[in-house]
Amino acid sequence: MLKRDNDVLRRAGKMVGLSTLGAAGIYVLGRLVFKRLVTQSASKILQEPYDRNIFEAYAMTKRMNPMTTVDTNLRAESGQPVMSFGTPFPMPSFEGIRFSPAQLYRFSTPQDVEIDTALVLGKKAAKPMKLDIPILITGMAFGNGLSKQAKLAAAEAATLAGTATNCGDGPFNAWERAAAKHYIVQYGRTKFNRDPNILRQADMIEIQFGHCGWVGLGSKYAWREFTPELRKAFALKRGEDLVYHANFPEVPKPQDLGRLITDLRNLTGGVPIGVKITCGHDIERDLALILEGGADVITLDGGQATSHWSPECIHDNFSLPTVSALCRAARFLDKEKVRDRVSLLVEGGLETPGDFLKALALGADGVEIGFVALVALLHNQEFKALPYEPPAQLLWYTGRYKNKFNRKEGAKYLANYLRACVEEMRLMTRGVGKTALRDVSADDLFAIDEMSAKIANLPLHYQSSP
Structure with a gap:
């Protein structure tokens, strides 16, 4: 009975050790993969000209706010006036x-x-x-x-x-x-x-x-x-x-x-x-x-x-x-x-x-x-x-x-x-x-x-x- 319990404990210890090793491996591998992705993405952003640079999407939103971007696409899609529920643009209000x-x-x-x-x-x-x-x-x-x-x-x-x-x-x-x-x-x-x-x-x-x-x-x-x-x-x-x-x-x-x-x-x-x-x-x-x-x-x-x-x-x-x-x-x-x-x-x-x-x-x-x-x-x-x-x-x-x-x-x-x-x-x-x-x-x-x-x-x- 004691021997069987010891065997169970040894097997459990091995499983814990393997799990810990596996988790550590996944963590290290994950860091390496994440670093590679970040490095590659950053390199593209910092090296490619704007006509092929994904960061241009951010630059576009700085020149044109997201709502105007969406409205432009809706007009292009339908050829009809865009309908809405009110203006989002700030005006003088009672807050002052x-x-x-x-x-x-x-x-x-x-x-x-x-x-x-x-x-x-x-x-x-x-x-x-x-x-x-x-x-x-x-x-x-x-x-x-x-x-x-x-x-x-x-x-x-x-x-x-x-x-x-x-x-x-x-x-x-x-x-x-x-x-x-x-x-x-x-x-x-x-x-x-x-x-x-x-x-x-x-x-x-x-x-x-x-x-x-x-x-x-x-x-x-x-x-x-x-x-x-x-x-x-x-x-x-x-x-x-x-x-x-x-x-x-x-x-x-x-x-x-x-x-x-x-x-x-x-x-x-x-x-x-x-x-x-x-x-x-x-x-x-x-x-x-x-x-x-x-x-x-x-x-x-x-x-x-x-x-x-x-x-x-x-x-x-x-x-x-x-x-x-x-x-x-x-x-x-x-x-x-x-x-x-x-x-x-x-x-x-x-x-x-x-x-x-x-x-x-x-x-x-x-x-x-x-x-x-x-x-x-x-x-x-x-x-x-x-x-x-x-x-x-x-x-x-x-x-x-x-x-x-x-x-x-x-x-x-x-x-x-x-x-x-x-x-x-x-x-x-x-x-x-x-x-x-x-x-x-x-x-x-x-x-x-x-x-x-x-x-x-x-x-x-x-x-x-x-």
Whole structure:
């Protein structure tokens, strides 16, 4: 028995020794092979001319960024305009602006004092829309954007959080209307959403002259591209293409906007009538015409806004930065003395509670979110698509994984996100010594860079208070 145990131990020792020797051999051989590969590769890079040198690929990315390289290849492949979801290029934002804390010169708000977060849109309208919070879900269309489950999740989240959702430049849907306590119907540059029975179900009408991705451009989609479900939703007859006009047929000249606003106000019994515009350098002229038309709400779509599958050349080359558009619009409305009757909403690149409250301080009555809302909707569900497909494939109407999206979870997490943002906005409002979000103002801000100071007309951090 003892002899057999000794034999087993000897064999085990030999195996351990051979394994150790083998591992050492592999280690040494691996080092030699790796060194040879590195030496050969480095020699090629350091000796071959650029026309045959693989390092030229790196040099190309220094001259042309990777996104431009990909876009160039997509244009070469298709011969068609490249579509995208927003611009990646940096613009002035809210990051250069900070709040000034209240502590002794003025006190912060005690923790037992309630902070008012309410928002009223259409302050002088016969039927104003009253929301619990000033963060709205922006217009994202069913069909040519989101799936039914994604739209329902957004509507349910808005209801849970006490805010409004928007049908976007897609069709009105009875199931979305039923899920949303506050529902904005977009009156776009096409034939759908014109039925008086639809318009009367809206809590607010938004006349959409453009958004960042289309800036008032027209488009046409062949009826064959649509499923029977979408043809019914868009009220398309067999053989009828879907046409988005560049401009409103019922507004042949700017002065006709007032007639359209009046007609919609009378038809709906006095719900707020809003106008949504992309923000160009002539923004004050556009705003003057909107005020002349008698709108209750103005929505600014800034240059950092995203949209589903819009021309990249528009995203990357048009529109004012959101913070610039907001500051100019707020100053214009103040000058015209209309803030008591006209509400101002802003969207485009607003991603954090700090962004939201800074927008309110700079003159917005409320903010709208889109992209960041989709991120919240996807919480805990991203890996149903990753790593092989983008997570948005869970949300698009044409998405490969849309049937895997859990609507109830999406609604819960988006509502949680909205609640968390509002709570953080309350904290910051206490920090500047105010008792309502709407009372936070430019007096509570300063800038940490000269561009932000000039855009928002704020003192710089190294300047003393007057």
